[in-house]
Amino acid sequence: MSALPATLGVDVGGTTVKVGVLAGGRLVDTAERPTPRDPDVLSGTLAELVLPRVSRHDATAVGVVVPGVVDEHRGVGVLSATLGWRDAPLRALFTERLGMPVALGHDVRAAALAELGPSAPSAPQDAAFVALGTGLSAALVLDGRIRAAGGLAGELGHCDVGHGQLCPCGATGCLEVLASGAGMARRLQQRTGEPVVGAEDVARRAAAGDAAARAVWDDAVDALSHGLAWLVGIAAPEVVVVGGGVAAAGAQLLEPLSERLDQRLSFHRRPVLRAARWGADAARVGAALLAQERT
Ligand SMILES: [Zn+2]
Structure with missing residues (x-):
């Protein structure tokens, strides 16, 4: 070969x-x-x-x-x-x-493409990749093809999940405000008045039992499950891969997210939620x- x-x-x-x-x-x-x-x-x-x-x-x-x-x-x-x-x-x-x-x-x-494309161990026909980094966005695999729509598809971070706060993009209620790494860090900093270094810091403090960090983390998970429930309703992915820096939290993110998403769904196809293989x-x-x- x-x-x-x-x-x-x-x-x-x-x-x-x-x-x-x-x-x-x-x-x-x-x-x-x-x-x-x-x-x-x-x-x-x-x-x-x-x-x-x-x-x-x-x-x-x-x-x-x-x-x-x-x-x-x-x-x-x-x-x-x-x-x-x-x-x-x-x-x-x-x-x-x-x-x-x-x-x-x-x-x-x-x-x-790396996680879900033809060279990956499994290449589902319908899937999504959610990048949880400084910002938040997604890529959709629909009927085996990655949907680009002139570069505008997959803006999951700017879907309204109902919290009513203003987003820098000009809309209100955007998922990114609560669930992106920068959003989480900013919210914890506002609550505590102390400097917060990215979502890793929020994750670490939440795991250590800090109440303010846990509240910020829970809000992020809840908002993300809300966004994913829409995605599941519209695109019915078999798999949702979560990548980006925030996904390094592993089970601390994926377990409550999976549980919360499950509670929001009824007849829908429940996607397998997993962390990016390539990190x-x-x-x-x-x-x-x-x-x-x-x-
Ligand atoms: Zn926005």
Whole structure:
């Protein structure tokens, strides 16, 4: 059996750029750098991370995934509130700087490809990947295909779950306000007046029995179960994979979430809820898979 050639995957996150080489089904030679916000400076950082690895591994292609609204067909970063770009011609910029074909994709849809696509141990026809990181969004697999809708599908974080508070996006009641990592940290900080470092800190304090942290965590789980109940009603996924930094909490998140979701459902298909197999690496593995597919 001939092995697939090595490909590179790059995940451009809100705070770090992560690179890795997918070879023989394993992610190797990984590295991380702080993310520059300017697309031109970013393409320089990509060149430093990518080009030595292309030579070392005799890699044939590179995939780069970015957050926000991404139009994969045009190769354009339509909007990233986190990185501050709008209609940035990223694929053209990166291809020129790297001197090789670049597959441009969306971070959460790429993670769904790694977790639920044809190369995954199971590839369900109907599934969802929920990324619980600094923000909150999802990717949908419908009838075996990842739904992009011009980059606008899967915005689970900005569905109204009824709490009535204003979201930075301009709407009220958004799931992200209560259940994203940044949302949880902000809420606990407001309650205690002490600095809170991300959702990991909330999870740690909640596990230690801190009442304020437990209340914030419970609100997040309840809101998330509300959002997932809508998703289950509309798309009937067989599996919901939960990834992103907050998912590192494991059973502390998944057990109460599964229980609360179960209480909200009646005749619906109950999805299997599980943590991402690739953990925090899912997006860069998906980026490398995109490179295999498209170049
Ligand atoms: Zn919103």
